[in-house]
Amino acid sequence: MSVRAKKHLGQHFLTDESIAEQIADILSEKGYENVLEIGPGMGMMTKYLLQKKYTTHVIEIDDESVEYLQAHYLHLGPRIYGKDFLKIDLNDVFKDQQFAIIGNFPYNISSQIVFRTIDFRALIPEFGGMFQKEVAQRICAAPGSKTYGIISVLTQAYYDTEYLFTVPPTVFNPPPKVDSGVMIMKRKKDLFLPVSDKLFKQVVKTAFGQRRKMMRSSLKSLNLSDELRAQDIFNKRPEQVSVEGFIELTALIEKDGISNQ
Template sequence: MPVFSAPPPPLRDIIKAFDLRADKSLGQHFLLEPDLLARIAAAAGDLSGVNVVEVGPGPGGLTRALLGTGAAHVTAIEYDPRAVAAITALAQLTDRLTILHTDAMQADIPALVPAPRAIVANLPYNIGTLLLVRWLEQAAAYQSMTLMFQLEVAERICAAPDTSAYGRISVLSQWLCDVTMQMHIPAGAFAPPPKVESALVRLVPKPEQPSRRELKAMERLTAAAFGQRRKMLRGALKSLGGAELLEAAGIDPQRRAETLSVVEFCTLLRTLLEREGA
């Protein structure tokens, strides 16, 4: 069965027709190479029967690739009215594409898109990390999240302890999901080319997810621990119990946050909740 009722126009023609010059204030950088877009869609795994959510579709290159998979439906969330017009023209060629003209930061995706659902997106650079943190709080709602970030952000998400890239987003991501770096994307693959390279990260939520109380406590714990990286943990965590908390968890108070593994942060979390009477 064909993906579209008629062949869609080339992406560059779409960009010209809808005046889709990339808007720096929206963090826009478009991917136009069909083979690369197909590889990105494939990196999301088997999407058969899945309701896929895409954020920031722009002219619709990745949207086309996602519709070429076995996805049950694709919901594209777009803020830029020019891109909404462009992607709406694509939606007229298929009944498997829905357009939501809204701010992705405000969209309650689980309420808008039925399960099973997955997110696949070339995220706007300026809100990529903020979106990830929001979606991690709802991780149980997704089968997977396959997301493109600036390379520096992707490296932080996947970073190992005791490395310069390891930080709060590393701990939260790896606590809640199995995380893998899928591929690097050179700057020249985008139009216009950004100043930095990008990378595709796949996050698969773990079967057992924390309670709301546990999630909020881990957010407080990691925010305090990494808030002042040069401080020893006994100082960084002073507001949460400092040395007493660390000693109760069996962790040397003189260590720094970047040396703790995700497992050790989980130990700290359990100790913190016990001390708070959770």
């Protein structure tokens, strides 16, 4: 029995054992006892995760894959969750215990998986796996690069990121039309920003909504005071502003809002 890859689920099954083992090795295994693999498919990487010292859990939305895993990985048993990662309450699964995430992530929801990880960052010290190369590069991008954007800033505010290696389309069934990239995220010591999370996201998303314009123009909709808009940061384009710069800017906007009330 094998599982048919389903286009609507963004499935591309990894067929190369050495790459599966390489990805399984990227986690540090420090600071947690559980790992959740997202989208294991037929368990190509799962078997290598099961050799580690942590306890492996898998979550798979595809019923056919769940059936395959239940038949071939009997010792996983109750740790196979036939659910949607984007909808499951992770607190219910791990009961406030720390856990890492790994996976060969479906291209069509990979960014959403990262944003959900950020929401549950208090539980997730480490996150790694395979994305479409362009997405992995965007997550890890530094200020000043064309790939630096919303997902770069929002991720790097809470996690240190590193692009590890590139994987060609030829090692998948069916092969995707683009290269894949493997990256790792390690949570920073500070779980919370010194500013409002909601406002920080709003500032970042608004700024990059018009990324070619100066911040003075792109943030016009926030109705900031002329005094604040005179700051040097407003003469920059969003891709020139560091993560720390966006945090500092959010603090200034918070202060500006209070003084203008």
